[in-house]
Every structure is written in structure tokens, then in C-alpha cells.
Amino acid sequence: MLNYHLVLTRKCNLNCVYCHSGEVTGPDTEIQYSIDDLAAFLEKDEDIQLMLYGGEPTLRTPLIIDLMERFPTARFMLQTNALLLNKLPVDYVKRFHSILVSIDGPQVITDGYRSDGVYRKVINNVQWLHEIGFVEDIVARMVVSQQTNIYKDVRHLLNLDSSFNHVHWQLNVIWDAEGNWTDFDRWVKESIIRESHD
Ligand code: SF4
Structure with a gap:
């Protein structure tokens, strides 16, 4: 099965230190094709999986609804910072096969990278997913x-009252924000090599 990533917008309502997508502006921030174009492109694929991505895709809720209406049998996934998750219509939220929520660990780590108050909003909105009966991943x-300690921070997320089914962590080594690392080699030695031997 092919997984198609749709960048619904490059704009974002956050401005995380390792990304700065909140600073993205200009005419090329939005998709440049119609849903008819997309349908024509996907026509020969009988088993479609669409990952809704950004920027922050929930900034384009009408487009999410249009896509779900147009591709009723497709499998949808969402990658979101979760700040607006509880603003999406419940029936459409329940159509997602999985929701990937950006969160970097405990409050001090998440808010340090992402902005004050983000951790609490994300946790509240993940709780909301459970309250509306979202049973998918x-x-x-x-x-x-x-600032991350992989072992402690992953454990923190896994121990959060069954909020998350899985934790997917990724090293911040591909985005282009400057000044993220003052000494990457030392961090690898102290946070990965030494931790894994303790
Ligand atoms: S929420 Fe995601 S897209 Fe938005 S600024 Fe943060 S890392 Fe970038």
C-alpha cells in the first residue's frame, strides 16, 4: 500500500525551535492542485492511504472534510500538533485510522521546544479523543x-494514563533551523551511548 502525504498547508499555529514553520508565508503555502486533480492522480490505486500533514493540517478543516467526503473508502491518518484537534467535527475525527500527535516528552521539554502551555493543551486534547470514543491508534x-533524555522522556509519555498507544521518536537532524545543537557529538555520547550502557 502506498502512503500519500498531503501537505494541506505549510502554515502553522506554532513556531517550534527546531522547525519555525510558523514563520512560513507567501503564495506557495497552500496546495496547488484541486481535489479533482488528486482524484485523477489516485484513480488507479484501489487501496488509498492519505496522511494529512503540514505545517498544521487542522488549520484547513474544510479541506479535511472535503477529502473525507471525496474519498469515502480511503484510510486517513493525521499528523498534528493537536492544538485544534477538539475543534474538528467528531464524526470526521473518528474516521482517522491513526492520529500522530506532536509532543516531545514532559512539560518542561515539550514547552521548551514548542511554547509555554502546549504540553497541557495537547494532553487535554488527547484526553478529549478518548472521551469522544476514538478507539484507533x-x-x-x-x-x-x-534537551531530550530519550529514555526518561519516552517513559514519561508511555506512562501517561494510557493516553498514547505508541511513541515514535525521531532525532532532530533533518530540519534546517539553525542553532538547535551546540555540540551534537557530545550529546550523542552522553544521551545515547552512555544511557544505553547504564
Ligand atoms: S507544530 Fe510542527 S509544523 Fe508547526 S512549527 Fe512545530 S514542528 Fe513545525
Whole structure:
């Protein structure tokens, strides 16, 4: 099965230290094709999986609804910072096969990278998913950067009252924000090599 990533917008309502997507502006921030174009492109694929991605895809809720209406048998996944998750219509939220929620670990780590108050909003909105009866996969999508202790921070997320089914962590080594690392080699030695031997 092919997984198609649709960048619904490059704009974001956050401005995380390792990304700065909140600073993205200009005419090329939005998709440049119609849903008819997309349908024509996907026509020969009988088993479609669409990952809704950004920027922050929940900034384009009408487009999410249009896509779900147009592709009723497709499998949808969402990658979101979760700040607006509880603003999406419940019936459409329940159509997601999985929701990947950006959160980087405990409050001090998440808010340090992402902004004050983000951790609490994300946890509240993940709780909201459970309250509305969302039973599909909820994945904590974690960026690992200089302040991170992988072992402790992953454990924190896994121990959060069954909020997340899985934790997916990824090293912050591909985005282009400057100044993320003051000494990457030392961090690798102290946070990965030494931790894994303790
Ligand atoms: S990391 Fe995600 S939530 Fe943060 S600014 Fe970039 S796109 Fe937005």
C-alpha cells in the first residue's frame, strides 16, 4: 500500500525551535492542485492511504472534510500538533485510522521546544479523543533534540494514563533551523551511548 502525504498547508499555529514553520508565508503555502486533480492522480490505486500533514493540517478543516467526503473508502491518518484537534467535527475525527500527535516528552521539554502551555493543551486534547470514543491508534510523535533524555522522556509519555498507544521518536537532524545543537557529538555520547550502557 502506498502512503500519500498531503501537505494541506505549510502554515502553522506554532513556531517550534527546531522547525519555525510558523514563520512560513507567501503564495506557495497552500496546495496547488484541486481535489479533482488528486482524484485523477489516485484513480488507479484501489487501496488509498492519505496522511494529512503540514505545517498544521487542522488549520484547513474544510479541506479535511472535503477529502473525507471525496474519498469515502480511503484510510486517513493525521499528523498534528493537536492544538485544534477538539475543534474538528467528531464524526470526521473518528474516521482517522491513526492520529500522530506532536509532543516531545514532559512539560518542561515539550514547552521548551514548542511554547509555554502546549504540553497541557495537547494532553487535554488527547484526553478529549478518548472521551469522544476514538478507539484507533494515537501515537506520540516526539522530536528528540538537545534537551531530550530519550529514555526518561519516552517513559514519561508511555506512562501517561494510557493516553498514547505508541511513541515514535525521531532525532532532530533533518530540519534546517539553525542553532538547535551546540555540540551534537557530545550529546550523542552522553544521551545515547552512555544511557544505553547504564
Ligand atoms: S514542528 Fe510542527 S507544530 Fe512545530 S512549527 Fe513545525 S509544523 Fe508547526
